[in-house]
Amino acid sequence: MHTSALVLFSGGQDSATCLAQALARYPRVETVGFDYGQRHRVELDARQTVLRELRAQFPDWAPRLGQDHVLDLAVLGQVSETSLTRETAFAMTESGLPNTFVPGRNLLFMTLAAALAYRRDLQVLVTGVCETDFSGYPDCRDDTMKALQLALSLGMDRRFLIDTPLMWLDKAQTWSLAHTLGGDALVALIVEHSHTCYLGDRRHRHAWGYGCGTCPACELRARGWARWRGEAK
Numbered sequence: 001m002h003t004s005a006l007v008l009f010s011g012g013q014d015s016a017t018c019l020a021q022a023l024a025r026y027p028r029v030e031t032v033g034f035d036y037g038q039r040h041r042v043e044l045d046a047r048q049t050v051l052r053e054l055r056a057q058f059p060d061w062a063p064r065l066g067q068d069h070v071l072d073l074a075v076l077g078q079v080s081e082t083s084l085t086r087e088t089a090f091a092m093t094e095s096g097l098p099n100t101f102v103p104g105r106n107l108l109f110m111t112l113a114a115a116l117a118y119r120r121d122l123q124v125l126v127t128g129v130c131e132t133d134f135s136g137y138p139d140c141r142d143d144t145m146k147a148l149q150l151a152l153s154l155g156m157d158r159r160f161l162i163d164t165p166l167m168w169l170d171k172a173q174t175w176s177l178a179h180t181l182g183g184d185a186l187v188a189l190i191v192e193h194s195h196t197c198y199l200g201d202r203r204h205r206h207a208w209g210y211g212c213g214t215c216p217a218c219e220l221r222a223r224g225w226a227r228w229r230g231e232a233k
Contacts, residue, residue, distance in 0.1 A: 002026065003028060003123065004124065005030075005125070007030070012043060013209070014128030016189075016194045017040070017166070017190065020061075023061040023065060025048070028066060031051065031069065032046050033069070035072050036128075042200040050194055057189060058182060058186075076105060108126075110152065147217075172224045175187065178190055191208060192209065195209075195210065197215055198215040198217045199211075208222050209221065
């Protein structure tokens with residue numbers, strides 16, 4: 001039986017929902033974030049706010065929520081030419097992938113998370129990657145995660161489990177999962193304090209949270225919110 005987890009926690013809607021599920025499931029939970037020169041660096045501040053509010057608003061989860069880690073991955077920004085790491089307009093590329101795709105990002109995230117989990121004696125790596133509502137990123141696919149689980153377990157001689165709670169959920173179902181886990185309070189926390197907008201916009205407040213409202217991440221979050229609210233009525 002698994003009793004400990006490391007959640008890859010960006011500060012966004014998906015990872016906040018994954019963190020809540022981990023806190024409901026595992027007695028010991030730690031978090032890790034990555035600073036890779038992303039344009040939406042405000043998510044690094046959002047992470048701390050979400051963690052603080054989770055501890056304050058969910059006292060049953062608070063004792064389970066342990067140390068937070070932030071790793072410096074500036075090298076990722078240095079080797080990538082994407083709209084998440086450069087002042088570049090969002091667009092589709094000749095490969096068929098959006099230019100928000102940061103090559104190797106999740107591969108590097110998972111490898112470093114596993115190394116940290118090894119040192120901290122944590123058994124499960126929790127990540128919010130998804131094949132349903134996503135932009136076609138190859139490093140978000142179920143096959144990629146299964147291959148990484150095998151490679152990391154073999155390479156570190158420790159049996160890791162990669163837990164992907166959102167793999168087959170769309171954004172409406174992700175909102176629904178958050179409500180199931182923590183009711184209106186958790187949904188309100190995610191709306192108010194998490195950050196998903198690729199442009200780092202914290203000025204414009206929408207029913208679903210803060211953001212520019214036009215970038216791919218905002219559009220996805222907004223559509224999911226509208227669909228979930230329509231289904232919830």
